[in-house]
Amino acid sequence: MSRSTQQPRARRLPRDVRERQILDAAVQVFSQHGFHAASMDEVADVAGVSKPMVYTYLGSKEDLFSECIRREAKRLIDAVTEGVSTDDELAPDMLLWLGLRSFFRYVGGNRDSWTVLHRQALSVGGTFADEISEMRTRSIDLVASVVVSTGTKQGIGEQAEKSGAGLAAALVGAAESLADWWIDHPDVEEGTLASWLMNLVWLGFGDLVQGAVWRPR
Amino acid sequence: MSRSTQQPRARRLPRDVRERQILDAAVQVFSQHGFHAASMDEVADVAGVSKPMVYTYLGSKEDLFSECIRREAKRLIDAVTEGVSTDDELAPDMLLWLGLRSFFRYVGGNRDSWTVLHRQALSVGGTFADEISEMRTRSIDLVASVVVSTGTKQGIGEQAEKSGAGLAAALVGAAESLADWWIDHPDVEEGTLASWLMNLVWLGFGDLVQGAVWRPR
Structure with a gap:
């Protein structure tokens, strides 16, 4: 031929x-x-x-799947990082809002990517679950550094140092879980999801930044 | 013999x-x-x-693992349900606090149980991941019903109906993710974790219950 x-x-x-x-x-x-x-x-x-x-x-098929996870994880993290890095002088609530918007916008525009990263990788397990776990750790570290630097600017650096990583883990988990819920409720609009989570966590974070503390009675 | x-x-x-x-x-x-x-x-x-x-x-080993997941999931959900069902007239913040306390107390007192339910089941994947997914759905439904009934009592039933399931998914995800983070940071005390999450989400939920809404500027 x-x-x-x-x-x-x-x-x-x-x-x-x-x-x-x-x-x-x-x-x-x-x-x-x-x-x-x-x-x-x-x-x-x-x-x-x-x-x-x-x-x-x-x-192999395993290699291909691994490479999909690596690439899609990088795309997701890049999209969120880019979304919040427009202006260094942003107010903390706007920073969080832009981060959440970027996250849900990425997931909404790349549902296949999110499904592979979240549902499919977890349902296969094994080394893929480890890769997802590493991606989560990176995301949590990234969010924690923002929480700590924001807390420091607001004069509560010591508290932020102590609880920042835990709060970041909670926030990342909340966003992931809501995005996972979205797969089964695709009619909800992307901006609505971001607003729900913003209302939940900012009106929380917002008061924390003022030094407010809730205590059991 | x-x-x-x-x-x-x-x-x-x-x-x-x-x-x-x-x-x-x-x-x-x-x-x-x-x-x-x-x-x-x-x-x-x-x-x-x-x-x-x-x-x-x-x-078989698969059957045994499945049965572990089923039993431990039931124990966890029972522990949280029991923790919040002491008094029907509880203020909503106390209800949430007791739920979070029960959850972290269960995880703290049953680390093996949580590790199997969360990390090990996800890392194996397959049908086990499906069982975990079902457990998550049950937990989210449970929390959503509390969010909706609390919202209705507070006069914002319509909003709670709309966003309750999504907020519940976010809350369950936040608690899971923080408990997962705890596996790698075992020195943090159980009550501290519950307080972090309470401060994050209640000072959020608390303002939402008053009808406050955050909007991007």
Whole structure:
């Protein structure tokens, strides 16, 4: 078979573009079917490449799934980080609001990505659960550093140092859980979700920043 | 071998007591080693019974793990439900406080139980992840019904109906995530954790109950 009779598009694209196409396809297929039921044939079909090319570029199905998790985790964290880094002088409530908006906007615009990252990765377990756990730790550390620096600016740095990481874990868990709930309640609008969580946690954080403390009676 | 030479304790206990011993042992062993590395020999050893008895009473390792998840999920939900059902006339903040206290008290007093329910079950995935997901749904429904009935008493029933389930999902996720964080930070005291979360979410919920709404500027 001469070169001219081969499909020209399958040859011409640089490797990174090709890999991106395969990963895009894989996220879609894994999101729809889960890890076990997803087939490499379908990934190749959706990506418009041959199955051997999928293996050559991205390895086994396990490797491919791992790479999906890594890429989607990075995309999610980048989206949230970018969303809050527009202005260093932002008031703390606006900072939190922008973070929550960015998170729910990412999830809303990338439901396949979130489904793979959250539901599918957890339902497979094993090393994938470890990767998700690492991503969570990174997210919590990121939020904790914002909580601590905000608390310090507000003059309650010592309290923020003590409780910041725990509060960050709670906040990340709340956002994840609400996004997970959203998968089963897709009619709720993205901005509504962000508002619910903002109202819940800011009217909380807001009073904490003033030094208010609730105590049992 | 005559009956009189057999270990007498292995014969005399009723089946439900024996099953409880085996499940107690299994929760401990699964918590320490995870599902895959845990051995049925060790479960039998810790329970003080023979390995065939473990299989006869509780089935395969998968069955045993499933039964651990079911029992521990029920214990956790019962503990929290009991903790809040002492008085029907409780103020809403006290209701939430008692719920959070009960939750963290259960986790603090039953770390093996929580580790199996949360970390180990998720890291195995598959049908176990489905069982955990069902438990989460039950917990969220429970919390949502409290949020809605409290909101209705406070005259904001319509808002509570709309956002109650989402807020409940956020609250359950926050508590789970903080309890998960606690596994890696065991020095923090149980009451401290409950206070952090109470301060975060009540000073939130508290203002919401007054009809306050935060809006982006």
